[in-house]
Amino acid sequence: MGKKSNKPTQGKRAYNDKREIVLENEKFESYYRKQNIFGNNAESENEFQTLMEFLKKPLPTTFRICGYLQHAFELKNHFEKHYIPQLQNVEFEGTAIPAPEIIPWYPNQLAYSIDAKKEIIRKSPPFKRLQRFLVSENEAGNINRQEAVSMLPPLFLDLLPHHLVLDMCAAPGSKTAQLIEAIYNQAHVKDAVKDSANLSSLQGLIIANDADPKRAQMLVHQINRLNSPNVLVVNHDASTMPNVIIPSSSSDEANEKEILKYDRVLADVPCSGDGTFRKNISLWKDWSATSGLSLHPLQLRILIRGLQLLKVGGYMVYSTCSMNPIENEAVVCAALKATGESVSLVDISEKLPELKRESGLSNWKVMDDTLQEYSSPEDSHPENVTLASTMWPLSMDEMKKQHIERCARIYPQHQNTGGFFIAMLKKESPLQAHRVDALKKQDERPELKRQKLDNEASVSTSAPQPVTKTGNNYFDEEPFVYIKPDDESISSVSNFYGLDPKFPRDHFFVRNQSGTPTRSVYFACSLFKKIIENNINRVKFVHGGVRFFVKQDISPLLKSNESLEVNKDICNFRIHSDGVNIISPYLDEKFFCDADLEDLKILMKYDYPRLEQFPENGKLKVGSEKMVFGCNIVRAHAKTEDGSLTDMRILLPVWRSPNSCNLMLARKEKQNLELELFGMD
Numbered sequence: 067m068g069k070k071s072n073k074p075t076q077g078k079r080a081y082n083d084k085r086e087i088v089l090e091n092e093k094f095e096s097y098y099r100k101q102n103i104f105g106n107n108a109e110s111e112n113e114f115q116t117l118m119e120f121l122k123k124p125l126p127t128t129f130r131i132c133g134y135l136q137h138a139f140e141l142k143n144h145f146e147k148h149y150i151p152q153l154q155n156v157e158f159e160g161t162a163i164p165a166p167e168i169i170p171w172y173p174n175q176l177a178y179s180i181d182a183k184k185e186i187i188r189k190s191p192p193f194k195r196l197q198r199f200l201v202s203e204n205e206a207g208n209i210n211r212q213e214a215v216s217m218l219p220p221l222f223l224d225l226l227p228h229h230l231v232l233d234m235c236a237a238p239g240s241k242t243a244q245l246i247e248a249i250y251n252q253a254h255v256k257d258a259v260k261d262s263a264n265l266s267s268l269q270g271l272i273i274a275n276d277a278d279p280k281r282a283q284m285l286v287h288q289i290n291r292l293n294s295p296n297v298l299v300v301n302h303d304a305s306t307m308p309n310v311i312i313p314s315s316s317s318d319e320a321n322e323k324e325i326l327k328y329d330r331v332l333a334d335v336p337c338s339g340d341g342t343f344r345k346n347i348s349l350w351k352d353w354s355a356t357s358g359l360s361l362h363p364l365q366l367r368i369l370i371r372g373l374q375l376l377k378v379g380g381y382m383v384y385s386t387c388s389m390n391p392i393e394n395e396a397v398v399c400a401a402l403k404a405t406g407e408s409v410s411l412v413d414i415s416e417k418l419p420e421l422k423r424e425s426g427l428s429n430w431k432v433m434d435d436t437l438q439e440y441s442s443p444e445d446s447h448p449e450n451v452t453l454a455s456t457m458w459p460l461s462m463d464e465m466k467k468q469h470i471e472r473c474a475r476i477y478p479q480h481q482n483t484g485g486f487f488i489a490m491l492k493k494e495s496p497l498q499a500h501r502v503d504a505l506k507k508q509d510e511r512p513e514l515k516r517q518k519l520d521n522e523a524s525v526s527t528s529a530p531q532p533v534t535k536t537g538n539n540y541f542d543e544e545p546f547v548y549i550k551p552d553d554e555s556i557s558s559v560s561n562f563y564g565l566d567p568k569f570p571r572d573h574f575f576v577r578n579q580s581g582t583p584t585r586s587v588y589f590a591c592s593l594f595k596k597i598i599e600n601n602i603n604r605v606k607f608v609h610g611g612v613r614f615f616v617k618q619d620i621s622p623l624l625k626s627n628e629s630l631e632v633n634k635d636i637c638n639f640r641i642h643s644d645g646v647n648i649i650s651p652y653l654d655e656k657f658f659c660d661a662d663l664e665d666l667k668i669l670m671k672y673d674y675p676r677l678e679q680f681p682e683n684g685k686l687k688v689g690s691e692k693m694v695f696g697c698n699i700v701r702a703h704a705k706t707e708d709g710s711l712t713d714m715r716i717l718l719p720v721w722r723s724p725n726s727c728n729l730m731l732a733r734k735e736k737q738n739l740e741l742e743l744f745g746m747d
């Protein structure tokens with residue numbers, strides 16, 4: 067036995083040994099029994115027992131294949147051909163382990179569920195191999211390990227390539243990733259080489275927000291894997307999300323501004339999380355009814371703010387991973403009441419027909435941990451119990467009119483998942499400010515009284531926050547500064563690589579105060595630019611854009627060959643692997659060199675491989691004679707005769723020196739690509 071630490075532990079750390087946690091919580095069970103979530107008859111008790119049984123079972127490992135659709139199908143074929151057959155009829159210590167199954171409601175059969183305990187997956191050789199595949203493909207951004215029910219909200223949003231989407235509570239970002247993919251798929255961005263030709267059709271933008279700066283960084287990590295020029299990460303309290311100002315699209319006046327309104331809004335709000343008991347088993351110890359009560363007001367404010375920011379005709383999804391009606395139906399009912407005829411609940415019963423679900427509840431109780439029932443906010447209550455008038459069910463008539471049954475409840479026993487709640491709302495007309503304000507008046511929190519939310523229609527362009535050294539208000543992130551198109555260094559880089567005039571050269575930016583390209587040069591879509599330039603002192607920008615060019619030390623090359631002229635024969639900016647797919651169709655053909663798979667093996671195996679190490683008469687060796695010194699792009703088609711590899715078109719930046727040709731990829735990326743192409747680790 068290891069030495070036991072005597073250090074006191076607190077909070078989560080106290081539960082590090084999960085075996086110590088007893089999967090029982092009397093308060094939880096009594097609370098939900100009293101809520102009658104399955105009705106009040108003989109069958110409902112059975113249903114409740116089944117729920118409790120499922121909550122105690124480990125959650126299956128689930129993942130979805132992501133990326134652009136064509137690539138997704140290639141990876142699916144690869145997975146089904148090279149992994150699934152070896153996972154049939156596997157036994158571990160005398161117990162049969164079920165093979166991965168397709169999640170039936172997920173579109174295009176691209177999501178899988180593996181109902182095996184984590185320890186088994188780690189120990190049984192065929193599952194261990196699968197685990198390695200999942201880790202590596204997850205890192206590469208090709209698959210996403212995500213709880214099945216968490217994949218649901220983006221599927222209801224029906225995204226189109228031109229949509230402006232606000233993801234209000236986005237970290238760690240698995241749903242944001244789905245939103246980006248949905249936009250790309252709808253734009254028929256299918257092939258790594260031809261994708262970028264569709265750049266102009268990708269007018270859409272996703273703004274991903276999270277209030278917690280540390281979690282916003284997790285979001286950045288998730289999004290970075292997707293190399294999308296159509297995402298912007300911001301850091302705000304979603305309930306007071308600032309208006310984003312852009313130049314008016316309907317006015318010829320250059321200075322006329324308007325508030326950006328979104329086609330789609332997702333509010334996957336912070337919640338008590340009691341649908342995740344199977345994953346977060348420490349909740350068995352920590353669950354408390356008061357947590358739902360104290361989250362309700364914030365959840366409602368987030369929902370209302372989302373509706374304010376939604377375009378008329380737009381859709382918003384409100385979701386939680388809680389089963390508690392106080393965090394679910396009560397919030398939706400209160401928002402519908404506050405917005406009157408302007409917002410309606412959408413009937414989603416026909417969407418994802420294979421998804422089993424129950425209708426929204428029309429009756430519930432407001433209770434605390436002691437199961438003390440309250441009938442109004444005026445009832446006397448302990449200090450730690452929050453009560454608000456919006457927590458109680460409305461009259462049956464009112465809720466019937468609202469169609470509260472259109473909310474969807476997903477329980478663990480339905481399809482062996484976590485618990486989840488979803489409501490989809492449509493904005494039928496502009497909200498009436500006085501009704502929403504009346505709701506806000508009920509919220510007694512003093513800080514909210516000070517933070518009056520912006521009216522729907524008024525455009526305030528005032529700069530409310532002090533500017534810090536980075537120029538990006540009170541938030542200490544490096545600023546986003548667009549490079550002037552006549553900046554000499556960026557025009558010489560563009561000219562050197564023969565950048566097509568059709569490419570929007572004025573969309574390059576840097577992350578420094580001076581606005582000069584000293585290290586990395588980024589690119590993002592045109593709406594991104596408008597937002598950055600018009601909101602620098604009102605929005606906390608965290609991340610966005612794809613790295614296109616990076617400064618490279620060329621002094622060794624210049625020393626080795628004195629006749630080389632900078633920006634004529636050689637450029638001190640190389641093309642970065644993040645942006646290579648997007649920029650490639652716009653570059654001069656002379657920077658491309660074809661390669662065979664054997665060439666790729668050498669590039670991945672060695673740092674700075676010498677030219678004589680590449681196969682004689684191979685494409686790369688032959689092509690290397692024509693390569694310019696410095697950055698070039700290697701182009702390969704990874705497909706073998708027996709079809710054992712994923713069929714992929716690959717573009718990789720390399721650095722050509724007099725005697726070597728080196729792959730410009732981070733070590734981890736190299737390893738992942740190697741595993742994907744050659745099955746080597």
Ligand SMILES: C[S@@+](CC[C@H](N)C(=O)[O-])C[C@H]1O[C@@H](n2cnc3c(N)ncnc32)[C@H](O)[C@@H]1O
Binds near residue numbers: 216275
């Ligand atoms: C349920 S999680 C979101 C999960 C995320 N949608 C995903 O799929 O990965 C809720 C998130 O809300 C964030 N959050 C909490 N309070 C918030 C607020 N007032 N405004 C915005 N985000 C908030 C938390 O930091 C947390 O990351």
